[in-house]
């Protein structure tokens with residue numbers, strides 16, 4: 345608190361002296377990436393269950409983006425977009441084998457020529473740390489670049505580092521004495537399969553179920569194949585167990601934000617909460633994520649807290665790729681040229697949100713490649729293998745149930761042209777290099793249900 349007050353006094357003096365507007369910028373950055381959170385399962389985004397009481401309360405003090413869109417429906421390409429401000433086709437950290445009949449998939453390494461958030465801040469003297477948990481986030485994929493401290497625990501959801509441990513470590517690292525600004529990325533993996541909510545959250549929403557499923561909810565393949573969970577009560581149990589994981593991480597997010605406030609860091613720290621992708625509960629006939637580009641997988645929470653932010657809700661759509669340019673602008677850095685993402689910093693301070701944008705999602709992990717383009721309120725979904733398209737109106741039909749292609753072919757054609765024009769070329773005009781995961785990480789990815797082929 346002492347530091348924040350001193351800086352505040354200096355800023356007031358500057359205003360009085362030079363007559364310029366107060367332009368004090370945040371000193372530190374806390375980026376909280378919560379895996380697998382679909383926005384509409386949180387209270388602040390209208391969920392009917394009280395899954396996020398702490399975040400609901402904290403969100404009234406921040407800027408809530410109501411339509412934040414992921415660039416991809418799975419972890420690696422979305423994380424890399426958050427870190428670089430580019431689409432998956434350009435940054436390269438994405439599925440590169442797109443043949444659904446292939447025996448496995450190849451995951452590209454982040455292109456060496458693309459600069460990351462941590463690199464850009466490290467070069468400017470920031471202490472940089474990441475506390476991350478998914479085996480996909482192994483340093484060999486390039487996502488550790490720029491972090492002087494990369495604390496990666498590759499466990500699966502049944503032997504993972506839980507959110508309480510991540511929050512403890514995050515606060516401990518922040519408490520280390522230093523005289524430089526810092527960036528810390530904290531990653532909460534809990535809402536990803538398996539759904540294994542701890543006590544006292546277990547049973548809170550799914551407790552009255554007496555069907556055949558048990559905690560932890562796992563066995564992705566059987567559930568996707570509808571060999572289980574074909575009854576409505578089974579599906580309610582699965583979604584209830586997921587919501588219980590959200591209630592658990594909400595308590596931990598609240599503890600982290602309280603901890604930052606207790607340390608006086610709200611006075612000089614930019615805090616961003618975002619998710620990498622959502623989760624499907626049979627909205628379009630399937631389960632989990634990685635397999636489609638419908639909104640249940642693309643619409644994620646994005647909340648920003650900053651000194652001088654004008655707390656409110658912003659309805660205009662934005663992208664998770666906006667995180668990097670926003671952090672650069674907020675910390676006074678030069679903008680990085682040629683980014684797909686755009687800075688939201690002026691919006692955070694109360695300005696009008698960016699308009700006239702289009703948004704792309706791409707790089708499905710399972711099955712054939714699908715891409716989407718949103719030009720609000722219209723959304724085009726393209727199956728790259730077959731060339732089939734669907735057109736939706738996200739205002740009239742947020743669940744994407746009515747294909748408007750036949751009645752509105754002109755809009756569909758415009759969006760298709762725009763999609764091809766917007767997808768970014770690979771950084772150096774060459775395909776991504778495969779990530780050489782070590783054998784134990786490959787095994788964990790197989791256990792998670794990945795890398796076993798794209799067919800299911």
Ligand SMILES: [Zn+2]
Nearest residue numbers: 379380419620
């Ligand atoms: Zn993920």
